[in-house]
Amino acid sequence: MYLVFAESxxxxxxxxxxxxxxxxxxxxxxxxxxxxxxxxxxxxxxxxYGADKILQAASxxxxxxxxxxxxxxxxxxACGAKCIIISNNYAGKSIAPLLAxxxxxxxxxxxxALPNVDGDSMTVRKGCFSGKGFVEMKLxxxxxxxxxxPNSYKIEINAGSGAVEAYTPQANVSQARTxxxxxxxxxxxxxxxxxxxxxxxxxxxxxxxxxGMVEExxxxxxxxTACSKPVSDMDxxxxxxxxxxxxxxxxxNLYIATGISGAIQHQAGVSGSKVIVVxxxxxxxxxxxxxDYGIVGDVFEAMPxxxxxxxxxxxxxx
Amino acid sequence: MKILVCISQVPDTTTKISFADNNTKLNTAGVQFxxxxxxxxxxxxxxxxxxKLGGIVTVINVGLADSEANIRKALAIxxxxxxxxxxxxxxxxxxxxxxxxVAQSGGYELILTGRESIDYNxxxxxxxxxxxLNLPYVNVVCKxxxxxxxxxxxxxIDGGREVVKCNLPCVLSAQKDLTEPRxxxxxxxxxxxxxxxxxxxxxxxxxxxxxxxxELPASKGACKMLDVADAGKLIDLLHNEAKII
Numbered sequence: 001m002y003l004v005f006a007e008s009x010x011x012x013x014x015x016x017x018x019x020x021x022x023x024x025x026x027x028x029x030x031x032x033x034x035x036x037x038x039x040x041x042x043x044x045x046x047x048x049y050g051a052d053k054i055l056q057a058a059s060x061x062x063x064x065x066x067x068x069x070x071x072x073x074x075x076x077x078a079c080g081a082k083c084i085i086i087s088n089n090y091a092g093k094s095i096a097p098l099l100a101x102x103x104x105x106x107x108x109x110x111x112x113a114l115p116n117v118d119g120d121s122m123t124v125r126k127g128c129f130s131g132k133g134f135v136e137m138k139l140x141x142x143x144x145x146x147x148x149x150p151n152s153y154k155i156e157i158n159a160g161s162g163a164v165e166a167y168t169p170q171a172n173v174s175q176a177r178t179x180x181x182x183x184x185x186x187x188x189x190x191x192x193x194x195x196x197x198x199x200x201x202x203x204x205x206x207x208x209x210x211x212g213m214v215e216e217x218x219x220x221x222x223x224x225t226a227c228s229k230p231v232s233d234m235d236x237x238x239x240x241x242x243x244x245x246x247x248x249x250x251x252x253n254l255y256i257a258t259g260i261s262g263a264i265q266h267q268a269g270v271s272g273s274k275v276i277v278v279x280x281x282x283x284x285x286x287x288x289x290x291x292d293y294g295i296v297g298d299v300f301e302a303m304p305x306x307x308x309x310x311x312x313x314x315x316x317x318x
Numbered sequence: 319m320k321i322l323v324c325i326s327q328v329p330d331t332t333t334k335i336s337f338a339d340n341n342t343k344l345n346t347a348g349v350q351f352x353x354x355x356x357x358x359x360x361x362x363x364x365x366x367x368x369x370k371l372g373g374i375v376t377v378i379n380v381g382l383a384d385s386e387a388n389i390r391k392a393l394a395i396x397x398x399x400x401x402x403x404x405x406x407x408x409x410x411x412x413x414x415x416x417x418x419x420v421a422q423s424g425g426y427e428l429i430l431t432g433r434e435s436i437d438y439n440x441x442x443x444x445x446x447x448x449x450x451l452n453l454p455y456v457n458v459v460c461k462x463x464x465x466x467x468x469x470x471x472x473x474x475i476d477g478g479r480e481v482v483k484c485n486l487p488c489v490l491s492a493q494k495d496l497t498e499p500r501x502x503x504x505x506x507x508x509x510x511x512x513x514x515x516x517x518x519x520x521x522x523x524x525x526x527x528x529x530x531x532x533e534l535p536a537s538k539g540a541c542k543m544l545d546v547a548d549a550g551k552l553i554d555l556l557h558n559e560a561k562i563i
Contacts, residue, residue, distance in 0.1 A: 009477060063480065065445070065455060089476045094457040097410070097445025106411065106526030109440045123530060130436050132335040134533045137409075141526045177454035177488075181470065182481040191477055197563065221563060232494075239460075239494045240474060245331045245436055246355050246494065254562045265331045271535050275562045277552065278541075290538050293555060297546025309550035313557060 002028040003081035004051070005072055007091060008041035015155070015194050016087035018049050020148055022156040024085045025050025027114050031082075035162065036075040038068065043164045050158035053079065055167035062173045063180060065091070069098035070171035076103060078167075081143070083115075083122070088147035089193060096147040106139040109147035112251075112272075130245040131268040150193045151251045190224045192241065197223030198252045198273075200243065201231065204259020204280065204299050208236035213303040214258060220310045226250070228260045244269035259299045262287025279303070319373035319464070319486075321364040322426040323397065324417055324447075325357040326407060327381060327388045328437040337532040344437075344532070353388050356432025358395075358499045360492040364430055365396045365500070367464055374398040376424070380407040380416045386515065393510035394502035400513070405520035409527040410438070414446035419521050421451060427486040428469065433458050433493045444491035454484035460495040 002024040006017040024033045034053040035046050038060040046054050055075050060067070072095065076084055084099060086092040088109050100107035108126055112134065115124040122144055128135045192198065199218040201211060211225075218225045225241060232242035243250050245265035251272035258279045260266060267290055270276065278291040279302050288294045295302050329335070330350040338345040353361075364375045377392040379385050380403045389400045403416045421429060429451075434441035441457070448455030460479065461472035469488055472481045502510070544551055556563045 014476075063475070065457075066449075069449075090458055090474055091476055093441045094445055094455065097414075097442040098449045098455065100411065100442075101446055101449035104526075106409075107442060107446075108527055109442055126440075128438050128532070129329070129333075129335045130439055131535070132333075133337070133535070135438075136530045136533075137527050138530050139527050140524070178456055178482040178484040180480060180482055183478065184480070185478040189477075193476075242494065249439065254556065254560075263332075264334065275556070275560050276538075277556070279549075288541050291541040292538065292560065293544065293552060294541045295544045295546055295549050295552070297549070302546050302549040305547075305549040306552050309553040313553045313563070317557070 001031055001079050001081045002033045002083045002085060003076050003079060004033060004035045004085045005092070005095065006035050006037040006043070006046060007087070008037065008039055011041050013041065013046065014087070016089055016150040018155045019150065019153045020085045020087050021046060021049040021051055022158070023114065023148055023153040025156070025158045027083070027117070029117070034079045034081065036072055036167070038071065047162040048157055049155065051162035054162045054164045056164050057167050057169055060169065060172065062176055063091070064173070064176035064178050065094040065098055066177045067171050067173060067175055069095045069102060070175065071169040072099055073102040074169045074171060075167065076143070083144045083146065086145065086147045088149050092147050096145050100145045103143045103145070104141065105143040105145045106141035107145040107147070108137045108139065111146045111148045112152040115146070127249065127272070129268070131249045131271045149251065151196070192224045192226055192243070193248060193250055195224035196253045197221040198226050198250060198254070199223055199256045199258065200226035200228070200260060201258050202228040202260030203230050211237070213307060217256070217303065217307050217310060220307065220314050221254070223252070223254070228266055257287055258303060260287060261285040262290070319368065319371055319427045320425055321368060321373065321375045321428045321430065322421055322424060323357065323361045323364050323375060323377045324429070324431045324443060325361065325377050325379050325388070325392055326354045326435045327351040327379070327385045328354045328435050331355070331436065335534070337534070341531045341533060351388060353391060354432050354435045355499070356434065356492050359494070359496045360430035360432055361392055361395060361397060362500050363462055363492065363497045364428070366497060367428070371464065376401060378403070378417055378420060380405055380413045382406060389515060390510045391502060393513045393515070394506040395500050396506060398513070400515045402515060402517050403520050404517050408525055409529070410440045410442035411446055411526045412523060414443050414450060415523045416520050417443070418447055418450040420518065421447070428464070429453070429487065429489045431489070431491045433491045441491070444489050448489035451489070454488040455490070456482055456484060456488070457491045458493040459490045460493045462490060462496060
């Protein structure tokens with residue numbers, strides 16, 4: 001049995017969780033997929049992605065990773081799970097290692113492909129060197145924990161018919177080791193790691209006051225905004241937007257880099273994108289080497305034309 | 319207070335990565351190794367805290383003798399002393415078990431790691447350590463303050479930030495914004511030469527995960543260039559040719 005941890009936010013299951021269930025269904029073969037989830041969001045939709053069984057701890061609402069990992073470990077033991085799948089987002093990154101110790105499980109995070117399973121042994125591919133490479137990891141433990149990179153596996157509708165079962169783990173909020181003092185939620189924005197389209201800006205924009213066009217194009221395409229390291233270092237944009245080797249690694253379907261020359265460290269963070277567009281006035285900018293589409297020119301000249309065309313496209317298609 | 323800072327050494331961020339021995343390991347020829355940037359942030363914040371509150375900062379590394387230059391650099395930046403666990407850092411679980419064995423009896427009130435190392439990008443060691451030592455864990459910490467026996471951390475969460483409090487001792491992983499890294503000065507470099515660097519032998523533990531082979535990303539095809547006057551055509555190409563929007 002494979003067990004997936006599914007998360008919801010604002011009464012909706014996260015895209016990364018639906019990806020994780022689809023991934024588990026494909027990886028499990030005939031072994032079956034169970035889902036564990038906390039909170040009261042209606043979980044009945046999860047069956048269609050391949051869940052055979054859905055365990056819902058409706059009254060457990062907390063963000064403490066210990067409580068979630070403890071509850072997840074109980075669920076794993078209850079259904080005899082041999083492999084636990086978690087999304088490698090910030091929450092998943094904190095839960096996966098705690099869970100691995102509780103279950104004495106080998107753990108691989110940043111997984112980007114389905115595993116090769118041979119009896120008890122498993123190999124799985126993960127990103128390494130911040131997007132500059134991949135490594136095939138072999139897991140030697142009986143129980144395994146995999147944290148899957150968002151946007152690495154597509155959501156699939158499967159013939160699963162799992163009904164939701166109420167589940168009450170022993171783990172509860174009183175065991176929390178951290179207490180929330182304040183929540184600073186960014187509303188109405190797509191998380192960068194989950195975005196399918198990312199429009200990114202660099203020093204070519206000359207200052208934070210010029211970010212309107214980056215934001216406008218991202219909004220029209222239904223995407224998120226990102227930035228290069230110098231831009232984040234100069235505080236033109238918040239550090240959460242910094243993609244690259246010392247920022248975050250993303251793999252959207254479409255990455256549009258505007259006014260970014262593409263230093264090797266920046267390329268590392270975005271090279272997993274399916275299609276890369278580079279707009280830069282320097283024809284020698286290294287970014288053109290990994291781009292699919294390139295425009296040599298000033299962002300202030302190119303972007304208004306692209307935004308105009310995007311508006312027309314949007315009006316016609318969506 | 320006693321703070322333990324876990325450091326690893328990683329290829330410099332400008333490194334062009336290639337692999338050797340039938341793609342079973344990193345080709346280290348010409349590669350400059352540095353202290354993992356996130357670990358350096360942990361170290362600097364630890365120094366700032368002990369300068370304010372008093373105490374000592376110990377750095378710990380799981381690595382062979384070739385990591386001593388970077389350990390000395392951490393001492394030059396300001397750490398009090400250092401421990402090197404004499405082993406190749408195998409997977410995250412192995413590294414965490416080695417550090418936990420030392421930290422268990424060390425009486426550390428704060429154990430800091432980087433959010434992830436920029437070589438394996440796993441981001442696991444902090445959480446593994448916390449659970450092995452039965453301590454609170456907060457990951458991707460952007461702001462950290464300590465008052466009495468309480469740590470207050472602002473950290474990244476999916477879709478925003480959260481401020482949490484936890485009791486010391488605890489394990490925290492550092493994110494950008496925590497502080498600015500320090501550059502060692504000449505006095506620090508001189509002092510580092512004589513600071514204590516203890517070498518301990520590793521525990522024998524089962525290897526739960528291991529790296530088999532490495533691969534570079536597939537190389538890209540040719541880039542299709544558009545004239546800036548026709549920039550608007552991009553949208554049509556993305557829709558009809560790349561079929562990505």
